[in-house]
Amino acid sequence: MADYFKTNYxxxxxxxxxxxxxxxxxxxxxxxxxxxxxxxxxxxxVRKGRGMRDALMQxxxxxQTKIKKIQDMCRELFSKKSIKQWGLELEPQPIRMSxxxxxxxxxxxxxxxxxxxxxxxxxxxxxxxxxLEHEKWIFVYENRNENAANQVFxxxxxxxxxxxxxxxxxxxxxxxxxxxxxxxxxxLLEYMVGEDAGGKKFRFPTIVVVLLSQERNYADHKLIFxxxxxxx
Numbered sequence: 001m002a003d004y005f006k007t008n009y010x011x012x013x014x015x016x017x018x019x020x021x022x023x024x025x026x027x028x029x030x031x032x033x034x035x036x037x038x039x040x041x042x043x044x045x046v047r048k049g050r051g052m053r054d055a056l057m058q059x060x061x062x063x064q065t066k067i068k069k070i071q072d073m074c075r076e077l078f079s080k081k082s083i084k085q086w087g088l089e090l091e092p093q094p095i096r097m098s099x100x101x102x103x104x105x106x107x108x109x110x111x112x113x114x115x116x117x118x119x120x121x122x123x124x125x126x127x128x129x130x131x132l133e134h135e136k137w138i139f140v141y142e143n144r145n146e147n148a149a150n151q152v153f154x155x156x157x158x159x160x161x162x163x164x165x166x167x168x169x170x171x172x173x174x175x176x177x178x179x180x181x182x183x184x185x186x187x188l189l190e191y192m193v194g195e196d197a198g199g200k201k202f203r204f205p206t207i208v209v210v211l212l213s214q215e216r217n218y219a220d221h222k223l224i225f226x227x228x229x230x231x232x
Contacts, residue, residue: 011036035214038148131166132206139170141211142178149211178213181220188228208232
């Protein structure tokens with residue numbers, strides 16, 4: 001499989017022990033490495049379809065039902081012979097804790113009392129918004145994730161507009177391989193010491209936004225941004 005993806009798509013499998021996604025399409029089975037897959041939303045066609053309500057009923061479950069499903073899964077998992085041979089044990093009952101639900105706080109603003117429920121907080125404007133101006137912030141992504149990066153950027157623009165925050169076009173950095181942090185380091189240096197449209201020879205980003213498809217690459221990226229003290 002690794003040879004197939006490398007030959008046909010130029011994509012390198014980095015973890016040869018990862019589980020595979022099984023995709024059944026009619027009478028054929030296809031296997032996909034998770035590292036080449038991205039989370040995607042539900043299309044409008046499916047969202048408006050007749051089966052969407054049934055799908056939501058399966059996913060929007062109560063906490064009690066969720067706990068029961070977890071217990072059933074653990075019970076089935078730990079009944080396997082291989083698990084027993086490893087000597088692993090799991091308590092069937094979760095730890096119970098007593099908590100208190102605090103009353104919603106209130107904000108006093110200009111002689112006006114605001115009850116802080118979720119719907120009210122979503123409508124409140126940001127008091128001191130920081131604009132993300134043209135190429136004064138950085139968006140990093142892997143080359144094959146270009147469509148996802150553009151979608152995230154457009155979503156940021158729409159959501160920020162509702163909060164009174166201006167989000168303009170970022171300075172785009174794309175790498176050939178997500179794990180190639182040396183290439184990212186070179187691009188960051190070029191951004192900081194290279195000339196921008198105004199002829200400046202040094203600039204520092206307001207923030208760096210990174211789109212990662214592999215969580216294990218997070219720490220290496222964070223080290224680079226911390227080295228240059230860049231908010232990310």
